[in-house]
Amino acid sequence: MKDVKTQLMQLADLMQAERSNMLRYACYRLGDPEEAADVLQDVYISVHTQIYNDDSVKILNLKSYLFRSLSNHCIDRLQNRSKRIVLSIDTVHDIADVSEEYSEADYVRVTKMLALLPEEQAEVIRLRIYGGKSFVDIAAILALPLSTVKSRFIYGLNKLRKYMNEESTVSHIKHLQP
Amino acid sequence: MTCKVFNEKIADLFDVNVNAQDKAEFERHMEQCSECRTAYEELCAVYAMLQPSAKTQHELDEISTNVTFAKSPTKKRKIWWAVAASVIFLLGVFVGLNNFFTSSATAASQNSIALFDKAITYVQNVGSFQMEVFVRTNPEENFFDIHPDKDFIKSRVQLMRQADTVLYRIEREVEHGRVIVCDGKAQYMFVKNGTRYVKGNLGSDFLGMYGNLLYPDRLLQMQKFAIELAGDNTVLRSETDSTIVVVVEGTEWDDNLQEIYATGHRGRNHVTIENVFSKPDGLLRSVKYWLHKDGNKILVLYTGAIQYNPALSRKAITALPDEYSHPATEGGVYDMTKVSEIEDEELAQLQKESPVQTAARLLAAFTSGRAEDVKENLAGYVGNIDKINKRMKGCKFRELRELKVEDYVGVYIVYTLEYPDGATSQMHLALRNDNPRHVWLLDGGL
Ligand SMILES: [Zn+2]
Numbered sequence: 336m337k338d339v340k341t342q343l344m345q346l347a348d349l350m351q352a353e354r355s356n357m358l359r360y361a362c363y364r365l366g367d368p369e370e371a372a373d374v375l376q377d378v379y380i381s382v383h384t385q386i387y388n389d390d391s392v393k394i395l396n397l398k399s400y401l402f403r404s405l406s407n408h409c410i411d412r413l414q415n416r417s418k419r420i421v422l423s424i425d426t427v428h429d430i431a432d433v434s435e436e437y438s439e440a441d442y443v444r445v446t447k448m449l450a451l452l453p454e455e456q457a458e459v460i461r462l463r464i465y466g467g468k469s470f471v472d473i474a475a476i477l478a479l480p481l482s483t484v485k486s487r488f489i490y491g492l493n494k495l496r497k498y499m500n501e502e503s504t505v506s507h508i509k510h511l512q513p
Numbered sequence: 514m515t516c517k518v519f520n521e522k523i524a525d526l527f528d529v530n531v532n533a534q535d536k537a538e539f540e541r542h543m544e545q546c547s548e549c550r551t552a553y554e555e556l557c558a559v560y561a562m563l564q565p566s567a568k569t570q571h572e573l574d575e576i577s578t579n580v581t582f583a584k585s586p587t588k589k590r591k592i593w594w595a596v597a598a599s600v601i602f603l604l605g606v607f608v609g610l611n612n613f614f615t616s617s618a619t620a621a622s623q624n625s626i627a628l629f630d631k632a633i634t635y636v637q638n639v640g641s642f643q644m645e646v647f648v649r650t651n652p653e654e655n656f657f658d659i660h661p662d663k664d665f666i667k668s669r670v671q672l673m674r675q676a677d678t679v680l681y682r683i684e685r686e687v688e689h690g691r692v693i694v695c696d697g698k699a700q701y702m703f704v705k706n707g708t709r710y711v712k713g714n715l716g717s718d719f720l721g722m723y724g725n726l727l728y729p730d731r732l733l734q735m736q737k738f739a740i741e742l743a744g745d746n747t748v749l750r751s752e753t754d755s756t757i758v759v760v761v762e763g764t765e766w767d768d769n770l771q772e773i774y775a776t777g778h779r780g781r782n783h784v785t786i787e788n789v790f791s792k793p794d795g796l797l798r799s800v801k802y803w804l805h806k807d808g809n810k811i812l813v814l815y816t817g818a819i820q821y822n823p824a825l826s827r828k829a830i831t832a833l834p835d836e837y838s839h840p841a842t843e844g845g846v847y848d849m850t851k852v853s854e855i856e857d858e859e860l861a862q863l864q865k866e867s868p869v870q871t872a873a874r875l876l877a878a879f880t881s882g883r884a885e886d887v888k889e890n891l892a893g894y895v896g897n898i899d900k901i902n903k904r905m906k907g908c909k910f911r912e913l914r915e916l917k918v919e920d921y922v923g924v925y926i927v928y929t930l931e932y933p934d935g936a937t938s939q940m941h942l943a944l945r946n947d948n949p950r951h952v953w954l955l956d957g958g959l
Contacts, residue, residue, distance in 0.1 A: 358577050359565060369571075371532050372576050413947065441566040448563075450951045451864060467530040485524035492527075492559045498865065499559070 342386045342397075349397055351378050357405055360466040364409040366446035377408045386476075399475040402466060406458065451498060456491030459484055514542040520551045526553070527560060622623070625748050625759045629733045631795040636730040641673035641825045644799075645817035652687040653704075661804060661811045666690075673825045682830045683720070693720060696831045705834045733788070733797060756798070757790045785810065796821060863889065863952045868944045869913050871953040872926035875942065878912075882906035893952035901959060907933040923947070923956055 350357075354375065361371035382397075382404055449457040462468045462476060470488070474481045519542050525535055543550040565573075636642070647665040668690075671680040678697030685691050685705075692703045695715070702711040738898070749760040762785045783805035789798045802814040871890060878887040884901040894901070909931040916925040923945025930940045943957035 354577050355573065358573050359570075362569070362573055363565070368572055368576055370572075419596070441569050445563060450946070461916065462531075463527065464560070465565065467529065470524065488527065489524050492556050495559045495563075496555050 339387060346379070346382055347400075348403060349390070350375075353401060355464075356467040357401070360402075360461055361405060361409055363442050363445050363449075364406075364461055365412060365466040366440075366443045368442070370412065374405065374408050374412060378404050381408070396475060399472070402462065402468070402472075402476045422492060428485060436442060448495065452491050452494055456487045456494065459487040462490045463488060514538050516542075516546060516549055519546070520552075523553065523556070527556070607718055625750055628757060628759065628790055628795055632790060632797045633730045633733045635794075635796055635821075636733070639674075641669040641671070641820050641823060642819060642821045643669065643823050643825065644819040645818070646814070647686055648814045649811075653689050653691070657780060661806065661813050669831055671825055672714075673827070673830060675827065680827060680830045684834070692834045694831055696827075703834050706752045730843065752792070755792050756781040757792060757795070758787060759790070760785060860952070861906055866953060867915075868924045868946075868953050869915050871944060872913055872928070872942050875955065876905075876910045876928065880908045880910060890952065892956065894955050897959070905930075910940075923953075925958070 337386050355444050357375055357378070358368070361374045362368045365371055366376065378401060382401060449460060452460070458477070459473055462473045463470070466473075467474065470481060473479075474484045477484065519539065522535070523539075525531065539553075539599070543553060588846070635731055646668045648668070650660050650666050651663060652666050667686045669684045669686060670681070671683075672679065674680075675697065676828070678748060679695065680697050681695045683693045688705065690705055692705065694701045694703070698715070700713045700715060702713075747762045749758075751758045751760075762783070783803070785803040786800075787801040787803075789800075790796060791798050796819075798819055801812060801815045802812075804811050804813050863871075869899075875887050875890060879901050882902045882905075884898045884905075888895050889899065891898070910928050911931070913926055913928045916927050917958045923943055926942045926944060928940055929937055931937045941958045942955060944953040945956045946953045
């Protein structure tokens with residue numbers, strides 16, 4: 336059993352080292368950089384609390400664990416969003432006041448685009464491209480065989496390619512591309 | 514290398530590090546095999562399209578490293594968010610984090626711990642209670658945030674236990690305030706004067722920090738731990754003829770991300786919580802919560818007298834808000850507990866649609882009087898099918914375009930509606946796809 340203080344220091348070091356990968360992952364997951372920064376804090380707090388409260392907890396690979404926790408926190412956020420905002424629509428906005436010009440940031444587009452894929456494929460793509468993780472790392476994070484991770488990645492990319500080529504989704508893709 | 518092997522291993526070309534020898538083998542194969550080369554190039558095109566833009570990367574770099582970022586308006590939002598999070602004391606994380614100062618409890622605080630224990634047991638077993646809560650926040654906001662610069666907003670909190678179920682009601686006593694009701698099976702959030710409501714399951718986080726006011730035993734438990742575990746938190750205990758007052762003053766963790774990154778440690782906030790217990794029963798009667806900020810001690814939350822076992826009825830707790838205009842049908846419900854039943858294939862088709870495509874399909878159905886054909890997209894409006902058909906049948910629609918509205922999670926599709934008599938008007942549909950199935954659902958505009 337590792338000393339709690341040592342683990343907490345390792346956690347702080349890891350957060351420091353992985354912050355830009357984690358931030359990018361969360362940003363492309365949530366489509367919002369500010370919220371991504373908030374999520375990083377949530378992860379830090381929750382893992383910190385976990386280590387402190389239960390020092391027998393076996394976090395074998397803290398690095399994998401951080402990303403797993405990050406992914407879970409993002410899912411929570413996405414689910415909570417609908418709960419918090421729903422009631423605003425009929426009262427708050429007057430369409431006439433809203434400018435037509437709206438340029439979408441690429442993370443918003445990507446978030447929508449990856450939403451077209453089965454979540455298991457989207458997750459591998461996010462971890463690889465935005466989380467900066469290798470396939471071996473991703474296999475550890477998701478507790479999956481390496482070959483599965485790789486094939487999900489390729490399936491996902493291929494599926495996106497297909498969407499792009501399909502005539503029926505032309506307007507959709509127009510929407511997705513810069 | 515064969516085509517088969519190529520296809521099996523092609524992912525390796527997209528790994529973080531690519532083995533040079535492997536790469537050479539792939540390239541040799543692609544020189545001879547145009548099919549595999551095309552496949553690879555297409556993957557590369559998608560891969561390239563997914564890469565973060567320089568602008569985004571720059572933005573993220575700023576967030577993660579630039580300390581002067583604090584001056585931007587977003588940071589301001591964050592400060593208040595941070596203050597809300599500083600009420601983490603109420604949320605229960607504070608204590609567990611306050612580990613660097615662990616020391617054994619003093620004899621003085623032992624007395625208070627016994628008092629907390631008793632009050633905790635009582636609250637956990639009480640049949641019902643109610644209290645008024647005053648929090649500095651925005652009147653029309655949800656139950657998550659505290660804003661020390663705002664006025665106090667009064668809410669009424671009521672809870673009763675019936676057999677194994679817990680019923681509760683939290684009501685903001687302001688115009689357009691929100692009301693949360695739990696009937697033991699589901700939670701509902703209403704807006705007074707509104708016509709729509711949100712329904713969620715018991716696990717939905719409607720309550721925010723009010724969750725711990727609803728279960729005061731949690732609040733006490735946390736303070737108990739704070740006294741037991743953190744030696745730098747002070748406990749003051751005073752008595753009158755009828756009350757025992759325990760004031761816990763201490764540090765809690767600040768929420769400044771920059772500092773966490775820079776030092777690996779979190780900063781602290783200074784808070785004070787006053788608990789008033791009655792004598793001789795030892796019941797918690799009221800709570801006050803202060804935030805110490807820039808040399809000021811700001812009262813941000815207090816409760817009126819907590820009443821135990823008042824006569825509450827199921828009917829009163831689960832009643833619709835007075836000013837709430839209940840829609841004639843179920844059309845006003847946004848039911849998060851319902852999972853629509855859609856076949857996988859059909860679902861895949863729906864997911865592929867752009868919001869404009871979805872809107873076009875919906876409008877085509879509405880104007881031909883067949884709204885029932887698109888019920889999987891109607892969400893809360895599924896109860897309004899007849900009304901929709903009646904109103905829109907025979908109309909024509911055109912000029913659909915998408916409009917992103919700030920602060921709204923979905924999109925608006927604006928369109929021109931032409932009535933059978935030739936009159937036209939500018940209309941919109943609100944659609945959102947932040948549901949587990951990523952399907953565009955009708956969320957307003959009709
Ligand atoms: Zn080949």
